[in-house]
Amino acid sequence: MSDVKEVLGTYSGDITKTIEDELSTITPDNLAEASVYLTRAGGKMLRPALTLITAEAVGGKRESALKAGAAIELIHTFSLIHDDIMDQDDMRRGMPSVHKVWGDDVAILAGDTLFSKAFEIIIGSEGTSSDQNNKALATVADACVKICEGQALDMGFEERFDVTEDEYMEMIFKKTGALIAAATKAGAIMGGADDEVIDAMYEYGRLIGLAFQIQDDYLDLASDEETLGKPIGSDIGKGKMTIIAIKGLASVEDDRLLEILKAENNSQDEIDEAIEILTNCGAIEYARNLALESVDKAKQVLEILDDSSSKQVLSDIADFVLERSA
Amino acid sequence: MSDVKEVLGTYSGDITKTIEDELSTITPDNLAEASVYLTRAGGKMLRPALTLITAEAVGGKRESALKAGAAIELIHTFSLIHDDIMDQDDMRRGMPSVHKVWGDDVAILAGDTLFSKAFEIIIGSEGTSSDQNNKALATVADACVKICEGQALDMGFEERFDVTEDEYMEMIFKKTGALIAAATKAGAIMGGADDEVIDAMYEYGRLIGLAFQIQDDYLDLASDEETLGKPIGSDIGKGKMTIIAIKGLASVEDDRLLEILKAENNSQDEIDEAIEILTNCGAIEYARNLALESVDKAKQVLEILDDSSSKQVLSDIADFVLERSA
Numbered sequence: 090m091s092d093v094k095e096v097l098g099t100y101s102g103d104i105t106k107t108i109e110d111e112l113s114t115i116t117p118d119n120l121a122e123a124s125v126y127l128t129r130a131g132g133k134m135l136r137p138a139l140t141l142i143t144a145e146a147v148g149g150k151r152e153s154a155l156k157a158g159a160a161i162e163l164i165h166t167f168s169l170i171h172d173d174i175m176d177q178d179d180m181r182r183g184m185p186s187v188h189k190v191w192g193d194d195v196a197i198l199a200g201d202t203l204f205s206k207a208f209e210i211i212i213g214s215e216g217t218s219s220d221q222n223n224k225a226l227a228t229v230a231d232a233c234v235k236i237c238e239g240q241a242l243d244m245g246f247e248e249r250f251d252v253t254e255d256e257y258m259e260m261i262f263k264k265t266g267a268l269i270a271a272a273t274k275a276g277a278i279m280g281g282a283d284d285e286v287i288d289a290m291y292e293y294g295r296l297i298g299l300a301f302q303i304q305d306d307y308l309d310l311a312s313d314e315e316t317l318g319k320p321i322g323s324d325i326g327k328g329k330m331t332i333i334a335i336k337g338l339a340s341v342e343d344d345r346l347l348e349i350l351k352a353e354n355n356s357q358d359e360i361d362e363a364i365e366i367l368t369n370c371g372a373i374e375y376a377r378n379l380a381l382e383s384v385d386k387a388k389q390v391l392e393i394l395d396d397s398s399s400k401q402v403l404s405d406i407a408d409f410v411l412e413r414s415a
Numbered sequence: 416m417s418d419v420k421e422v423l424g425t426y427s428g429d430i431t432k433t434i435e436d437e438l439s440t441i442t443p444d445n446l447a448e449a450s451v452y453l454t455r456a457g458g459k460m461l462r463p464a465l466t467l468i469t470a471e472a473v474g475g476k477r478e479s480a481l482k483a484g485a486a487i488e489l490i491h492t493f494s495l496i497h498d499d500i501m502d503q504d505d506m507r508r509g510m511p512s513v514h515k516v517w518g519d520d521v522a523i524l525a526g527d528t529l530f531s532k533a534f535e536i537i538i539g540s541e542g543t544s545s546d547q548n549n550k551a552l553a554t555v556a557d558a559c560v561k562i563c564e565g566q567a568l569d570m571g572f573e574e575r576f577d578v579t580e581d582e583y584m585e586m587i588f589k590k591t592g593a594l595i596a597a598a599t600k601a602g603a604i605m606g607g608a609d610d611e612v613i614d615a616m617y618e619y620g621r622l623i624g625l626a627f628q629i630q631d632d633y634l635d636l637a638s639d640e641e642t643l644g645k646p647i648g649s650d651i652g653k654g655k656m657t658i659i660a661i662k663g664l665a666s667v668e669d670d671r672l673l674e675i676l677k678a679e680n681n682s683q684d685e686i687d688e689a690i691e692i693l694t695n696c697g698a699i700e701y702a703r704n705l706a707l708e709s710v711d712k713a714k715q716v717l718e719i720l721d722d723s724s725s726k727q728v729l730s731d732i733a734d735f736v737l738e739r740s741a
Contacts, residue, residue, distance in 0.1 A: 234528060
């Protein structure tokens with residue numbers, strides 16, 4: 090799958106340049122620096138690359154989707170900056186997070202600035218019609234509302250151990266899937282696809298977004314500490330409601346799993362015990378299958394497209410979501 | 416001037432209804448409540464009313480500008496919510512501010528949600544072309560960038576006593592004027608005006624926005640405590656750089672004014688002393704004249720429009736900005 094990373098790399102140069110150009114006019118200096126900081130921190134640029142690749146895969150030109158892609162990356166960056174404030178996460182992409190460097194106030198503003206810029210950029214897309222720009226913008230705005238709703242749902246799950254699978258799926262769709270779906274839909278719109286194809290590309294994005302998030306839950310238990318960069322089972326330690334924890338709680342009859350999830354300070358032995366319970370009751374396998382099914386469905390959805398190298402890349406990206414190990 | 420308040424009142428019903436409708440789909444409940452809270456707190460709705468009145472004044476229909484107006488009110492509300500977090504202001508419109516009721520995290524998210532909704536609403540404007548919706552949205556997005564820049568500039572003025580008049584004017588234009596200018600410009604766009612009129616209406620909004628902010632500085636020294644709802648001279652007590660303080664510091668030769676502005680805890684006698692210095696050196700009159708000139712220019716700009724009752728209302732609103740006493 091190093092191929093996929095290479096392909097993403099071939100798109101990131103144009104996207105980075107567009108972002109740098111568009112953010113170059115921000116003043117004063119501290120706001121400009123705080124706004125551009127995370128965009129230079131070497132993110133994968135998966136979302137904007139998906140926008141450009143989708144534009145090509147529906148028969149359009151990547152250039153026509155360039156501004157939409159850059160805008161979507163800025164929306165993603167904005168949401169990371171504000172989430173890190175809310176979740177008090179002090180590191181992001183291996184660097185101190187924006188609020189750690191500039192403080193909460195400037196971090197709030199930097200997020201707001203990127204958010205504003207994103208809409209300004211997308212509406213200024215070139216080589217596309219006003220109708221296309223309009224439709225792409227509506228798609229992104231809808232995703233932004235969902236991101237906020239998803240974050241609010243996620244915060245509401247804290248201290249709750251009765252979260253249902255449906256609630257969880259809604260949360261991850263809104264928090265993660267909606268922007269990925271908007272990325273591929275916007276690519277289809279800017280590439281000039283018809284409504285049927287546009288809808289299909291939204292569904293493709295939604296499905297790989299779900300798989301992406303479920304895979305995150307899976308890797309927390311199934312990867313190794315060195316690859317993951319954090320201890321195995323840290324979600325269990327934090328009592329986090331993942332699809333695996335939810336399925337496990339619904340599957341086992343005694344209270345031991347709930348006890349461990351509720352406990353404040355678990356030993357590694359207790360976390361290992363929980364992993365064993367989750368393995369034995371089939372919860373881990375269930376999550377893995379759910380992710381696999383989503384990826385399979387995503388690849389089926391692509392059948393609406395004519396064969397092309399870009400279509401193949403979209404199919405490879407769907408596989409890549411599950412083959413990554415961190 | 417109770418007439419202007421009455422006229423604003425005749426527009427606020429439609430705007431309020433549009434906002435309520437558009438926000439009714441937000442979930443979960445706490446996010447929905449935090450998002451809608453301030454929109455129900457009885458703001459003047461000056462900005463959206465300006466959008467609708469301008470649409471009429473250029474010969475268009477108020478309905479065509481309704482969604483744009485609602486969106487601009489949401490942008491205004493979003494900026495109040497985030498500013499109150501940054502400035503740690505615990506009251507807003509006579510009620511506890513959003514972050515006091517729901518906490519900083521939900522307040523950040525509620526602001527982000529209103530921001531997202533605003534763009535979604537404006538792009539879904541009805542009875543206007545995609546080109547018009549596009550242009551209105553670009554106008555609002557540009558104002559949003561400026562609002563963030565203005566807030567960053569304002570925060571950068573803290574602890575500084577060498578702020579220049581130019582710096583101050585840039586800050587208040589970005590923080591306050593830009594959205595008012597966007598409100599009138601969006602109204603002109605949605606009302607179907609040509610580019611010359613659209614630009615003129617932006618200029619009208621910019622000028623009354625400046626007058627509005629300068630009047631705020633003026634009232635802090637020239638109103639009375641009962642009308643203003645806070646002690647006279649509170650800006651001096653806080654060492655805040657207003658146009659009056661900046662002009663005063665540039666006009667007087669001894670250091671007494673600077674001393675009082677820099678001091679942490681001024682007595683009322685000291686504040687009265689500073690007001691006397693500012694009066695004697697002409698700084699208060701200077702600010703008042705600046706506001707008067709802006710309003711005069713704003714009314715001259717209106718001459719590009721054919722006579723109508725809506726044009727008259729715009730002229731009255733320009734006067735109203737200076738005749739308000741709180």
